[in-house]
Amino acid sequence: MKEFFATPRHGWELTGFITACAVIFFLILFVIHLTPSSFKKRMTIVLTFVAGLYYLLEFLIPAETHIGSRVVTNPLTSFKEPLSTALMITGSLALLLGVYNLFRINGRLLMRRKTGWQNGLAFFIGFFSMLTMAMLNFYFPTGRTPEEIAKLKPLAQTFANGADQWKGWYNVLFYGGFSALGATVFSLLAFYIVSAAYRAFRVRSPEAVMLLAAAMIMMLGLTPLGTYFLTGWIQPDSALAGLKMESIAEWILTILNGAAQRALIFGIAVGLIATSLRIWLSLERGQFFDVEM
């Protein structure tokens, strides 16, 4: 069965395969939709358990077992990769859902001329201009020779001849627009920190003093401010080398921070196991589970 799904297909065979899969998928979805709500819940519980059981057994069963002279490999391992790929593909549907949602919200804003409809218009202009230029830049890249362009179909030749234009526009939109704006928004954090430093960082308790002291040492130890101006005069091989700002900062990161981070990692891991177990055994209250089992 794995070979049936994993065999590469091309041309009409591929189209037919995808169409057949889509039809079967929607048929199954339709049949499930017709079933009563209690059946859907039970089916969700069973499928969740089976899916989790697969990964648990795949992990616990040894990769190879010697039975007499025979070597038996774990039969579940060969399905791991295709299943993960299938999961990834299912997850990518969320991307489509996100785009659909954006279209719906901004489209409604624009069509009904609600307050802020200009933002909706800006969204559609940005979306389609970036999509168009990125696709033109991808399918008609610069660097093609006239002989290579001549082999294309007439319409494609027209687009291929404008490759420099598409690249130029793509660079303006991507590097000049998207990239620069993204970095700018992140950079605003610096100003928030400046405001917080003056208005909010108050030494109100001994813990606040320790926090502030550690923060000051880190700021001094990780920039030339401390390493050069403050303790730059201490030679690295002298007896006082441990008092260099970068050494103190490294000590805080390694000893104090390292211990705390390890504790966090363990705590998160234990919490993750507990939560995962509850989800696997359908013990979580949520959208599909009205009553804890």
Added chain:
Amino acid sequence: MGNIDRRILYLIALLVMTLPLFLKLPLPIADNKRSLDAFDAIEKVDQSKGNQVILLSVNFSPDTKGESLPQARAMVVHMLQRSKKFIIYTMSSTGVAGQQMVDDEAKAIAAELTKQGKPRAYGKDWANMGYKPASSPILEGMARNVPGFFTKDSRGTPVDQLPVMDNIKTADDIGMVIDVSPTASYELWIQALTSKFDIPLLLAPTSVMVPDTYPYLISGQAQGELRGVLGAAEYESLLVKNKMADQSSVGTRVMTSMAALNAYIMILIILGNVTYFRSLRKGEVTK
């Protein structure tokens, strides 16, 4: 002094951050063990048998390019100077932008080196393998069949037509993984690949993520680290010392701004607390 207008604070911050960039006042950067270890780790990658390619995993978006791009650039300079073959890969859709930026930097550096008589070419010295979403099982699958995972590069060239991917079949042929990312994607590499197959891992997180990485550095699961833009500046300093660059690049220039901004923030904290304690003494506020 009590209540300085926010706009004045922001204006001074802007001047403090930007003036050092124009005045070009590079400050000396202290050596750091983590950056030194990262430098030595790349030096030690032995590609004499035609395998041991370096996998540069770039997962940053334009938001963090201020820190991540100088880190990636410094290591790309090192690898191209020493003719260490590498492939650029991203596992996140938002990382495609960063991947493109690093590829563009590699092209520019390669062109510069070619002018200096050290020819470097795309496909032969490095390749951009594009975006492929990954999870732990998928990376484990990649470990068994690398060309099966990277079937084409970002330009559509099949992997068997890329000289950089010659002799690269399994995880044993990967010499190192370098993770340049503002997220904890290094955990996925440790879980799926580097710990299992004993592949050295270098980290290049943003400054905010640095404390989170220390347990992995202490335990030896990561062999070196570039700590944010400071790490990039330290690495550039190492490149200059080892005559792989004539002068320090953007990482070092930015450090002067960072030092100035840190000094400004410390002054503001002290000023704010002095104002607060004065008000306490006058009875204007309660603790």
